[in-house]
Amino acid sequence: MTARRAAVGGVHGAGRVTETRSQHVRASADTPAIPPEHVAHRQAFEAFVLEHAEPRHRDVLRFLYERWHEYNERFFTGQLVVPYILLAEPKMPSALGDCAPVSGFGARSQIRIRPSIVFGGHPLVRSGAAFAEGRLRFAADVLLHEMVHQYHQEVTGVTEDSYSGHGPVFRDECNRIGALLGLPPVRTCKARGRDRDLPSCSHWPHNVRPPDYYLGAVVERSRRxxxxxxxxxxxxxxxxxxxxxxxxxxxxxxxxxxxxxxxxxxxxxxxxxxx
Ligand SMILES: [Zn+2]
Structure with missing residues (x-):
């Protein structure tokens, strides 16, 4: 991934969004391209993590970075630039992860995955080695959710603040990717109109995965x-x-x-x- 891709991503997003999105979407011609210095630092950060991070972090982050690259190619046609991926508590106490447009040190695009959903200890998941693979599947789904936020923050520029990021364009991306994964549709975070009985995209894709997808690692009662x-x-x-x-x-x-x-x-x- 290069600086060229960052610039292309922004331009591409502008054109595609303008042509295909609904009235909720503003044209994203003003979505700034990611400066090459930021792209280079994000790539260097990933290289550092994969080579030099403490083993406990490195193993999990390697898995998450591999998933990130896989999902970028499969679901976003490679338009995204690799972000900072951290095992760290999100801003909101109830969140499983988040995607900040600006990191804690001022660089662009930071995805945080809550450590307790990976290592155990979070009330939604079961602890112990027997459930480690299922917890990683769960974390990969949190990452995919945050990648939809990254896509809108860095490519379309449509962040839907009045929906806390979970509005019509976020829902549409979830449903587009969900169709590729064989998942049922979701609605926006606001239960309205014809779609009001569908699950919310705020918890996608966890809330539409089959019950056995996480290999028993997620406490079903907590999910409901x-x-x-x-x-x-x-x-x-x-x-x-x-x-x-x-x-x-x-x-x-x-x-x-x-x-x-x-x-x-x-x-x-x-x-x-x-x-
Ligand atoms: Zn979200």
Missing amino acids: RLELSAATIAAALAADAELRLAVARKRAERGIAWPDVSELARTHIERGVES
């Missing part, structure tokens, strides 16, 4: 709980908005004190997460 929690939170937020409106009306009418509705919503969410 992830979806339940997302639905519960969405319902609670909607209920919160309705309550706020009702409270405002009552206060206007009578001028009396009412309970803190945010507290009510929080209780609702916590109950849902614990169920």
